[in-house]
Amino acid sequence: DAGVTQSPTHLIKTRGQQVTLRCSPISGHKSVSWYQQVLGQGPQFIFQYYEKEERGRGNFPDRFSARQFPNYSSELNVNALLLGDSALYLCASSLAAGYWGSPLHFGNGTRLTVT
Amino acid sequence: AQKITQTQPGMFVQEKEAVTLDCTYDTSDQSYGLFWYKQPSSGEMIFLIYQGSYDEQNATEGRYSLNFQKARKSANLVISASQLGDSAMYFCAMGSNYKLTFGKGTLLTVNP
Numbered sequence: 418d419a420g421v422t423q424s425p426t427h428l429i430k431t432r433g434q435q436v437t438l439r440c441s442p443i444s445g446h447k448s449v450s451w452y453q454q455v456l457g458q459g460p461q462f463i464f465q466y467y468e469k470e471e472r473g474r475g476n477f478p479d480r481f482s483a484r485q486f487p488n489y490s491s492e493l494n495v496n497a498l499l500l501g502d503s504a505l506y507l508c509a510s511s512l513a514a515g516y517w518g519s520p521l522h523f524g525n526g527t528r529l530t531v532t
Numbered sequence: 533a534q535k536i537t538q539t540q541p542g543m544f545v546q547e548k549e550a551v552t553l554d555c556t557y558d559t560s561d562q563s564y565g566l567f568w569y570k571q572p573s574s575g576e577m578i579f580l581i582y583q584g585s586y587d588e589q590n591a592t593e594g595r596y597s598l599n600f601q602k603a604r605k606s607a608n609l610v611i612s613a614s615q616l617g618d619s620a621m622y623f624c625a626m627g628s629n630y631k632l633t634f635g636k637g638t639l640l641t642v643n644p
Binding site: 420450452457459460461462465467472473474505507509514520521522523524525526528 | 536545567569574575576577578579581582623625627629630631632634635636
């Protein structure tokens with residue numbers, strides 16, 4: 418079975434632009450989460466969606482938004498890009514909304530560079 | 533608020549030896565999960581092992597075991613018989629409700 422797939426793998430944008438990142442979960446997984454990983458740090462939670470509804474949101478500005486589609490794939494949108502948005506953006510899927518015994522399976526990430 | 537602390541920025545181990553990576557956590561939740569992930573230089577996060585807060589036995593997955601001491605709020609990862617391919621960043625994380633909270637990671641280097 419295919420794992421979590423993310424596209425694109427790399428992206429270069431300039432300040433002020435908007436970006437859309439895409440994620441397809443593992444088949445059968447209904448939960449998709451997004452994490453931001455700045456160089457040298459652990460991933461930081463941005464959003465979780467389960468059954469197309471937002472279940473949780475991390476401490477990120479409103480410039481960050483996401484949605485989940487009927488086929489459970491997801492998009493993360495970031496508006497008005499700042500230099501500090503440069504990071505590896507990780508998508509993860511899981512069977513359930515909670516994390517007890519249902520580990521997150523991560524994709525390879527999208528490396529976003531803002532210049 | 534939940535917090536994960538990994539106090540070892542880097543660790544070195546000889547091939548075939550065992551190594552322990554430290555992790556302490558802080559939470560007021562009664563139900564939570566503890567996870568370890570491996571991140572090679574290529575960037576993907578690989579799930580290694582899980583321990584539930586109510587599990588009485590320490591989790592094991594092949595060469596990985598999780599030394600769970602609830603009273604001390606620690607969840608150390610033990611890797612037995614280290615291999616060169618184990619060289620990577622290792623992240624401890626706590627899961628509760630809808631998110632994982634990660635530590636800053638430990639860079640493990642396995643020497644031949």
